[in-house]
Amino acid sequence: MRTLSKKTQYGLRALYALSRAHGGKPVLIAEMARREAIPKKFLEQILLKLNSDGLVVSKKGRGGGYSLARSPETVTLGEAIRLMEGPLAPLPCASKTAYRKCDECADDRFCGTRMVMRDVRDEMARILDHTSLADVCRREDQARSDANQSEEPMYFI
Numbered sequence: 001m002r003t004l005s006k007k008t009q010y011g012l013r014a015l016y017a018l019s020r021a022h023g024g025k026p027v028l029i030a031e032m033a034r035r036e037a038i039p040k041k042f043l044e045q046i047l048l049k050l051n052s053d054g055l056v057v058s059k060k061g062r063g064g065g066y067s068l069a070r071s072p073e074t075v076t077l078g079e080a081i082r083l084m085e086g087p088l089a090p091l092p093c094a095s096k097t098a099y100r101k102c103d104e105c106a107d108d109r110f111c112g113t114r115m116v117m118r119d120v121r122d123e124m125a126r127i128l129d130h131t132s133l134a135d136v137c138r139r140e141d142q143a144r145s146d147a148n149q150s151e152e153p154m155y156f157i
Contacts, residue, residue, distance in 0.1 A: 008084040010038045011046045015080055016140070018056060019072035019133040026058075026065030046084075053083045072137065078128035088128065089121040096121070 004012075013036045021027050029047065033040040047066050050056045057069045068075065082088065092100035093108050094117035105111050 002090060004081070005085065007042070007046060008081060010036075010042060011050065011084045012077070012080060012136075013038060014043060014046060014066075015050075015055070015068070015075070015133055016137055018066060018068045019075075019137050022068050022072050025063065026067045028065045032066070050083065055080065055083060068133075072134040073132050075133045076129050077131045077133070077136065078125055080133070081128060088124050089117065091117045094118045094121050 014032060017032050017036055018027060029043055030040060032038070033043045036043075038046075047056060047058070051058050051066070054069055055075065056066050058064070058066050078088065087095040087098040089095035089098075091102065091114065092098060093102045093105065093111070093114045101108055102111075102114075105114070108114050
């Protein structure tokens with residue numbers, strides 16, 4: 001299975017940061033890079049791409065920076081990942097939007113691997129297309145809260 005690229009991993013972290021700041025002031029690249037531990041030059045490239053794709057907006061000048069173009073509740077992981085990675089399918093022959101027949105396959109209509117990879121694609125899409133940036137931020141907050149509550153105080157004598 002293919003893994004998410006560093007670009008996409010960093011891009012998602014940037015989108016989560018922008019989700020948390022949504023409705024407030026735009027976020028400066030330098031501040032986001034430092035807080036999210038993303039190389040600044042790489043983050044600039046990622047945000048330029050997301051800006052050109054309409055997922056984020058930039059404001060120049062004093063008080064400028066980056067913001068989400070829409071509410072975090074309306075941006076799904078599926079949309080964000082497709083913008084950064086391309087199709088979700090693990091094989092080109094299993095893709096709905098970028099189908100390409102595999103060279104090794106005589107007739108993909110009867111290829112068991114393709115059939116299973118289409119199921120994998122469908123399940124990934126179902127989860128990612130129904131999970132918003134806001135959902136992920138809530139899950140992160142809940143995990144932090146749970147971790148803080150489970151830490152028992154240590155008493156030393």
